[in-house]
Amino acid sequence: MLSEYAFWFLSFVAVFSAITMVITRNPVYSVLSLILTFFSIAGHYLLLNAQFLAAVHVIVYAGAIMVLFLYVIMMLNLNNLGEVKSSVFMKILSVIAGGLLGLVMLAVVKKTDEINVVAKAASQDVGLVENLGDVLYKDFLLPFELASVLFLAAMVGAVYLSKKELA
């Protein structure tokens, strides 16, 4: 019962702050409302018994990625940079395109029959770090190691790109 109310509350907060993120003019406010969206998504993860993912989501997204965005916006001093107005025609088109996409996908979800699956036993602890680590280090060991190479490449790329002499 309580989880039902929590679902609707978190969904409302997520969608509302996502829309705020898009339509507000100040990029700093955009970042802050996206952080709010991420926190409500983390709440959804908790509701879905994905505790480890909720923690990682808060740490990586709200804690690292969004801080990076905030740093860049403050470093470039974008918050008082008047955005060049795009044409009204383009804005109307984007509203129609986004709305239609959402409408079509929502209609598909609504038309879909309720799927009835018998979940595996002990599916309550699927999201615990013990079970996730077991799968991650056994079945997904190669992708896990490749991710470290990806991070190394990203790190080298970011450092190289942001060197001053290149400018």
Add this chain to the structure above:
Amino acid sequence: MELLHNISVNHYLGLCVALFAVGVFGVLYRRNAIIMFMCVELMLNAVNLALVAFSKMWGDTGAQVFVFFIMVVAAAEVAVGLAILMMLYRNMKTTNTDVLNKLKW
């Protein structure tokens, strides 16, 4: 299939669709490259939420590992993408995508 009391997996899919559509709308609506980038992050998160809902539905760990890897890729993507945006701003003094049109045919 009820994931929570009275909440089915279709409810979660509806929420994911709404978040994804807001992300698409933002990419089309805004001209600031950083905001567009944030909208891409929002779309990634909508997909993540759908995967976690499916994971709960099947009682399976694989989907959650996928979400983990999506987060890894998103973090790497943000690091490189923001570095590119910094370069762009340093050279062009703007992040407006209407001005950054040198690759336009």
